[in-house]
Amino acid sequence: MAKISSPLALLFIMLSSIMINHVASSKTWCIATLIATNAQLQANINFACSQGVDCRPIQPGGSCFIPYNLANHASFVINSYYQTHGRTNQACSFKNTGTFAATNPSFGKCVYAS
Numbered sequence: 001m002a003k004i005s006s007p008l009a010l011l012f013i014m015l016s017s018i019m020i021n022h023v024a025s026s027k028t029w030c031i032a033t034l035i036a037t038n039a040q041l042q043a044n045i046n047f048a049c050s051q052g053v054d055c056r057p058i059q060p061g062g063s064c065f066i067p068y069n070l071a072n073h074a075s076f077v078i079n080s081y082y083q084t085h086g087r088t089n090q091a092c093s094f095k096n097t098g099t100f101a102a103t104n105p106s107f108g109k110c111v112y113a114s
């Protein structure tokens with residue numbers, strides 16, 4: 001193991017470790033991209049719901065049904081899939097129609113898992 005003799009090098013290593021731990025523990029969400037087509041959004045909903053995601057919140061009467069639009073419904077189920085499938089880049093991909101959000105997208109009674 002190499003000896004660290006410089007105080008700046010030690011400081012750099014300590015700050016790097018703190019940042020790595022911060023990024024690893026930060027909450028992230030996965031939502032639909034703004035450029036996804038309605039067909040892609042519907043396909044994402046169909047896929048996520050077929051993979052065990054609880055899609056009841058986007059059904060009529062559900063906490064995320066309103067606003068009634070594909071982008072909001074897809075974002076909710078995309079995030080649910082991402083959160084329950086390892087929170088990996090691949091779990092947020094959805095053929096490049098999913099993207100990461102650092103701000104909680106929850107609104108009103110519609111609570112996005114984190």
